[in-house]
Amino acid sequence: MTRLFLTTALVAGLALPAFAVQPAEGEKLAENQSYTFWLLDAIKTTDPQKNTDVEGSDVLRQLFEGLMNEDGHGAPVPGVATGFDLSGDKLTYTFHLRPEAKWSNGDPVTAHDFVYAWRRLADPATAAEYAWYMELMNVENATAIVKGEKKPDELGVKAVDDHTLEVRLTTPTPYFPKMVTHPSTFPVNQKVVEAGGDNWTQPGKLVGNGAFVLKSHDLGVQISMDKNPEYWDAANVVMEHIKGLTVNDNNVALTRYQAGELDRVQIPAGQYPRLKEQFPDQATSIPFSCTYGYLMNVGEKGPEALKDARVRKALSYAMQRDVVVNQILQGGQKPAYNWTHWAIEGFQMPQIDYASWSQAERLEKAKALLAEAGYGPDKPLKLTLQYNTDESHKRIAVAAQQFYKPLGIELTLNNVEWKVHTDRMQSGDFQMARYAWCADFNEASTFLDFFRSTGMNYGGYSNPEFDKVMDQSKTSEDPNQQYTAAEQILAEDMPLVPIYHYAKVDMIRDDIKGLPTMNVMNNWYARNIYRIQK
Structure with a gap:
């Protein structure tokens, strides 16, 4: 023993007292x-x-x-x-x-x-x-x-x-x-x-x-x-x-912070640069192990269109992540083309092909994939995106509508409260849903195990090869090999549209x-x- x-770190020796x-x-x-x-x-x-x-x-x-x-x-x-x-x-x-x-x-x-x-x-x-x-x-x-x-x-x-x-x-x-x-x-x-x-x-x-x-x-x-x-x-x-004070509107929460009612609050999308200049000792941005995206329902209750990987890829390729990060959020977040957060300890970011394309190249590929799948001006792709109440979720969703419109995708937005949002995801009653996964522990498998056939996996995604790779990672001397393979499978199957990797952007x-x-x-x-x- x-x-x-x-x-x-974990080192041999005697137990230490708490700090x-x-x-x-x-x-x-x-x-x-x-x-x-x-x-x-x-x-x-x-x-x-x-x-x-x-x-x-x-x-x-x-x-x-x-x-x-x-x-x-x-x-x-x-x-x-x-x-x-x-x-x-x-x-x-x-x-x-x-x-x-x-x-x-x-x-x-x-x-x-x-x-x-x-x-x-x-x-x-x-x-x-x-x-x-x-x-x-x-x-x-x-x-x-x-x-x-x-x-x-x-x-x-x-x-x-x-x-x-x-x-x-x-x-x-x-x-x-x-x-x-x-x-x-x-x-x-x-x-x-x-x-x-x-x-x-x-x-x-x-x-x-x-x-x-x-x-x-x-x-x-x-x-x-x-x-x-x-x-x-x-x-x-x-x-x-x-x-803890519950305030559903982030802008109202910031106002209450400024009134002295809160000691910590998330900075609303787009306001970090201004607040950092005005309050350099209070505005903070640090990496946060969560990834934001749009989960697609590929299960039994999901729409037929989303069962086609070409459609799912088109939706991901057409997402303009740089606009979301640089124009809407402006708080140190990074564009996401994969699922696992870049700052997770020991994780080696894989080379995801479409991440290196220009946005124009991604849009052309998206149009071609939609045409192959049978969608176009004469047969628009109609989908509903569900998101929970929050100004930044709303702004990103409205932007997504505009990103998709030139491709003939008609995206209907459905804003619901958090409990309704989670209940519907858990029961599979959605088409696309705003979702974020935050690490349960500081290791890449906490993200990737989500998409196992037996994982949380609200979208009903299942790929035996993905499950096999993740099983192999559990006994691998270098699990990053399996994590890279798993991310490549997700990029090929595209069960979600990854949008950005979080930063914790707060006033403290x-x-x-x-x-x-x-x-x-x-x-x-x-x-x-x-x-x-x-």
């Missing part, structure tokens, strides 16, 4: 230690095993804590676990849990809580959309359990004792420690979940093990949290109160410190944040 601990908040030299803490952040949409659930949203994950990282957290660069560091042993065959992880970890009701956090949560995630009875994540982690028997072929108690995870958790994998997975920073793997208190039923996540009932506790939640308006005195490292948590108060700026995942922990005197 190899004993490992977690810092910015306490340390104000820089010359900084003095403000009396007011509160932080208010912006939410575009309502937090649908605060149940770790049922959440699917990025914003929901931001909240869950405050209310719960997993085996590991991330440091400012995105590397795994101790959470509930102080470290782990890895077996010689690299198939068994033995995590050592800190005995001082408690739930917010004072109960000890034990290995049994993780076993319960992981079984709950895989159990079909939970109906967790992220059940597939347990499969991606390669936990023993996960696939059979998700399919209903084995019982949840056969999952390859067990409590050796209260403070020792053993996880058995089916194949070596070098990035496994990164995967257990994801909220779907966070523990839950079995007694509380079973006593509360569907209402266990309500304020006053939710019991977490994170640095903060849920104070109130007015769905679609605000969610507020207070410092958790039972948190094992509460003595080093400076922030006392955090709040200059008295707020401790937010990560070097982590492409942009995962943040309020226990690391503090406010200084100005």
Whole structure:
């Protein structure tokens, strides 16, 4: 067995303590230690095993804590676990849990809580959309359990004792420690979940093990949290109160930031250059591991036209990414011709042929492909694009209408609220849909596994060759070979129109410190944040 601990790299040695908040030299803490952040949409659930949203994950990282957290660069560091042993065959992880970890009701956090949560995630009875994540982690028997072929108690995870958790994998997975920073793997208190039923996540009932506790939640308006005195490292948590405000209009949210109601807000499309000049210490842009695109429904409920790869390619080729990035967004985003974000650790960007063409060449090819597929002036291609409420989504969608119009493509726009948008995608009730995938962990497979036949894959895409390549990547000494092949298959099949790779473009108060700026995942922990005197 190899004993490992977690810092910015995995190295042999002893377990390290967690990193306490340390104000820089010359900084003095403000009396007011509160932080208010912006939410575009309502937090649908605060149940770790049922959440699917990025914003929901931001909240869950405050209310719960997993085996590991991330440091400012995105590397795994101790959470509930102080470290782990890895077996010689690299198939068994033995995590050592800190005995001082408690739930917010004072109960000890034990290995049994993780076993319960992981079984709950895989159990079909939970109906967790992220059940597939347990499969991606390669936990023993996960696939059979998700399919209903084995019982949840056969999952390859067990409590050796209260403070020792053993996880058995089916194949070596070098990035496994990164995967257990994801909220779907966070523990839950079995007694509380079973006593509360569907209402266990309500304020006053939710019991977490994170640095903060849920104070109130007015769905679609605000969610507020207070410092958790039972948190094992509460003595080093400076922030006392955090709040998320839901504002569906990004421009209104910016106005509320300027009025002092928010401490962090996304900068609306096109406004970064102006705000950076006016507020250089507040306007920020850093790489963010998400890719934006238009997902095409090639499944049973999808339109016949989109079952033709020539049509899908034409839609991608005709997308004018440079206009979107340079004229609409203007915040440091990059045009996307592939799925995996360029800044993911270790990822080698493949050579995608149409990425090197001029836009004029792409348009000519798009026209030719549409003609081959039987579409033209006498038979226009009619499609509907669904997108959720947001000014930048609207501006890009309106631009797409104009990009496609000269090709004889009539694109109808359908704006719906976030919950309706996600419900329709999950049920396959759409033709084209605005979509973005944000990495669950800092490794390329988190993007590519999405398009597996068994992945989230709302568009119903399925290619056995793609699945085979991704299977091979799991045991490859150099998985970038398989990732390149997978990206090439996607470029040939084109199940979505990739549009841009994200940058995190925000206004952040200059008295707020401790937010990560070097982590492409942009995962943040309020226990690391503090406010200084100005």
